Amino acid sequence: MQLGADHVVVRVPATSANLGPGFDAMGLALALHDELEVELLAADEAVVDVEGEGAGEVPTGEDHLVVRALRHTLELAGAPRTGLRLRCVNRIPHGRGLGSSAAAVVAGVVAARALLADPHVLDAAAMLRIATEFEGHPDNAAPAILGGATLAWHGTGGARAVDLEVDPRIEATVLVPDARLATSRARGVLPELVPHVDAAFTAGRAGLLVEALARRPELLLDATEDRLHQDYRASVMVASAELVRALRAEGLAAAVSGAGPTVLVLTSGGGTRHLDGVLSGLIDATAGWRAVRPGIATEGATARRVEAADRGPRGDKMR
Structure with missing residues (x-):
């Protein structure tokens, strides 16, 4: 699979898993988002800049969780390896039970999908299966991908999930x-x-x-x-x-x-x-x-390609 873009911006919500009795199965997306920007580089390396939560704590190279998920997804899709620059504006608290690691994994998977020449080769079900490989259980990854409330489980062929209706009140x-x-x-x-x-x-x-x-x-x-x-x-x-x-x-x-x-x-x-x-x-x-009180995020992770005409001096459209 060839790459079809070299610059994408991703937005992924926080999530709250379990909701009491739905242990390792139910989750809810919250309108508190991490935003990430990925640019491909000619050099075979990853350079990571982090602002906000985790700044000065998380890895700034190949060990960064977003980079690992992104590279793994591109490899599964048969895309060529390339260097990349990752900029993260993190608002989801780390180590607090709000799905920060799932958000990082989902961000990497969604970014990889947006970089592919044909993003449709990875649908929501495929992205959930890939994210669950990293997380071990899909309760946070499912709402991060789908938005709203979700019920997720391990079934035939891997992790699966369905939307749950949420009363607007x-x-x-x-x-x-x-x-x-x-x-x-x-x-x-x-x-x-x-x-x-x-x-x-x-x-x-x-x-x-x-x-x-x-x-x-x-x-x-x-x-x-x-x-x-x-x-x-x-x-x-x-x-x-x-x-x-x-x-x-x-x-x-x-x-x-x-x-x-x-x-x-x-x-x-x-x-x-x-x-x-x-x-x-x-x-x-x-x-x-x-x-x-962030509100319930009805939309899951999103990605958009940044065209050359839209870029500033550094291609920075996130802030």
């Missing part, structure tokens, strides 16, 4: 702490076996969540209840677990976002005003938390 608030938590640590405290009664309970709540998201947001409190993973993870994110319990005691549908420690709250109607009132007595008195 639902709003998402994320409570982001200063503290970070590695996903590997959050997964490391999960037991190999759980009681049958807890598994059955959580399966029922996951089914209810589909209905609550689509048509019955008044059921979100019950629908976001989980017995499969959050209690086991409480020991490695004590403040988040306490915040979830406090919010749920006030009738608010709160859950740990992904592997944490961010907390996701889903509200509708007057629930948002109620949440603001409750938060004024909780996180305002607790150092290190900030509330963000």
Whole structure:
């Protein structure tokens, strides 16, 4: 496969996985975006500039996650190897359970697709399968690609996903702490076996969540209840677990976002005003938390080619 472009801009949303009982399966795209610009170079090297989240921390060469995903995707498509310059403006917090690594992988896959002479050789299903190779599970990658709420699973031929309907009255608030938590640590405290009664309970709540998201947001409190993973993870994110319990005691549908420690709250109607009132007595008195209401991203990752006539002195159209 030949390359059909040498300069693309990509925009990819943050995501919140699990939504309580939908462990490793459900996810929601949030309108908080990383933006990336990729230019191909004649030299066989990768040069990475990072602004915002992760600046000074993430790799700035071939080990950068976007570069790895991009190169892997181009290789699968049979495209020639080339050098590249990657510029990242990162707004998705790292290590907070908002899908920053999935966003990086998806950005690389989507950028590679846009660079191909025939982008249609990679549809959304193919991109999800490739992204899941990096992530191991598709719960964050699916909403990052498709937007909105998604249900993802491993099926015949690899990872698959479907859109879930979201009632337009639902709003998402994320409570982001200063503290970070590695996903590997959050997964490391999960037991190999759980009681049958807890598994059955959580399966029922996951089914209810589909209905609550689509048509019955008044059921979100019950629908976001989980017995499969959050209690086991409480020991490695004590403040988040306490915040979830406090919010749920006030009738608010709160859950740990992904592997944490961010907390996701889903509200509708007057629930948002109620949440603001409750938060004024909780996180305002607790150092290190900030509330963000980004909105639900109905569109997943996007890419556009930058034509020569549109470029500035450095081809920079992102900022």
